[in-house]
Amino acid sequence: AQSVTQLDSQVPVFEEAPVELRCNYSSSVSVYLFWYVQYPNQGLQLLLKYLSGSTLVKGINGFEAEFNKSQTSFHLRKPSVHISDTAEYFCAVSEGGNKLVFGAGTILRVKS
C-alpha cells in the first residue's frame, strides 16, 4: 500500500532564505507525485506534479521539486521565500486512478 511521510511538521525560515520541505513515499509500483499548498481558511491548491520524464519539476510561485526514485523522495524547494509563502504544504502520491494518499502536512512559517 502507498504511504507518504513528511518528515517535518513545522519549518520556520526567515524571509529571502532558501527552504526545503521533505517528502518520502512508499509504493510497490510507479507513482505520480504532487505537492499541494493550503493557505488559512482555504482548500488545497496544486503547486506542482511529477508524472514522468524530467525528475526536476517546476511549479507555481517559484517552487520546484525533485523526484528521486532510488531514495523514494520528492522534496520541495524554493531558493528565496516570501512572507506570503506561509502556509501548510502537503505531499501526495497516486498509483493512478481515483486514489490520492496525502502526507500529514508541513507548516511553513516565514519570518521577517
Place this chain on the structure above:
Amino acid sequence: ETGVTQTPRHLVMGMTNKKSLKCEQHLGHNAMYWYKQSAKKPLELMFVYSLEERVENNSVPSRFSPECPNSSHLFLHLHTLQPEDSALYLCASSQVVGSSYEQYFGPGTRLTVT
C-alpha cells in the same frame, strides 16, 4: 463560477440537526470526492464517486450520507452528528482516465457541531 465551489463556507449545527453540504465542479471532470480535514490529523478520504457511482467508502459512519446526482454536483447529508465531527470538509474533483490524476479542491466547509 470557476473551479470547485462549496456551500456553505461555515456551518454550526446541533447534534440533532439535519443539514447538507453542497459541492459543484465547473471543470468537466467525472470524479468527485469528499475529504475530512481535522486539526493535527492527515487528510481523510471519505467518499469517491467516479462516473456518478460510488466507488469508495472508507468506513465512514452512517450519519454521513453522500449523494451524487450528476457529474457536476456532490452533496454530503449530515444527521445526528457528534462533536468530534467538527472539521473542515473538502470537496475535490478530477478527470479519471486519460489524465494526470491530480485533484482540484474547493475552499471547504468549516463545520462546528455543538
